[in-house]
């Protein structure tokens with residue numbers, strides 16, 4: 001299969017099961033890569049005796065498989081892009097032309113914004129994601145810049161007008177110091193009056209930490225199923241450990257299974273407020289929304305906010 005089939009717009013994603021109450025989780029983190037392991041499955045033979053069959057299970061970082069990530073989430077892109085443009089027009093001071101996406105992943109948003117004529121830079125830690133994005137830019141005959149780097153230590157010669165970071169990417173920063181460093185760092189590379197659109201889940205104290213999400217996408221003869229499970233939740237450490245398992249089946253019949261485990265930082269509304277107070281010399285909250293990405297539907301920044309989408313403006 002070529003990457004071209006995987007980046008077409010016609011993939012569909014539909015939930016396989018109802019989501020657990022209260023908490024919605026959508027996204028993931030660059031986990032430490034673990035070596036491939038061989039799992040042995042017991043199977044009955046024709047004579048009824050148990051025989052052992054070896055089954056290869058790849059344990060690793062699901063961000064090393066950008067094509068599957070992209071297939072599963074690309075149909076979220078259009079409404080995010082529409083929201084970004086409306087937010088730029090409504091909340092930024094001055095024109096928005098130069099854009100940055102820290103933690104850009106497969107670059108679904110970078111490519112979409114470049115296609116709209118913005119001067120976009122995508123930065124990510126994952127070489128696999130960036131390689132996929134470079135190919136996407138080339139294939140689409142687009143103009144966009146990719147940078148391999150850490151979103152807490154970004155340096156650019158020229159400032160950006162706006163940045164965006166959705167899909168829980170921010171929660172990959174696992175402690176307060178790093179989260180503050182990131183917000184300050186974005187502040188250093190965005191001009192005054194520019195915006196930072198930041199979207200991530202907030203998990204209230206009374207939320208059920210048990211959570212499983214299932215995703216499905218099919219395109220170009222490849223079927224991809226993803227399951228995200230919370231396997232550990234530590235309110236004191238403010239971390240949840242997630243396992244994402246991807247099962248892909250190609251047209252040829254070839255199957256691939258990838259299991260990935262990683263942690264995300266956990267926030268309650270008071271914890272987000274406390275964090276934002278610490279960087280209030282750099283960022284003001286222009287408005288609060290949720291994952292409906294509806295510019296006409298603002299949200300109160302109160303304890304009911306779980307799917308938070310903040311429009312921050314650079315002071």
Ligand SMILES: C[S@@+](CC[C@H](N)C(=O)[O-])C[C@H]1O[C@@H](n2cnc3c(N)ncnc32)[C@H](O)[C@@H]1O
Pocket residue numbers: 027028029030063073102103104105106107108109123124125126129149150151152165166167168169172173
């Ligand atoms: C959930 S993906 C989101 C990708 C993209 N923002 C999107 O919405 O499709 C998170 C991405 O953040 C990247 N990432 C995690 N920690 C990072 C860091 N400290 N600096 C840069 N990228 C990071 C991962 O490699 C991954 O590609």
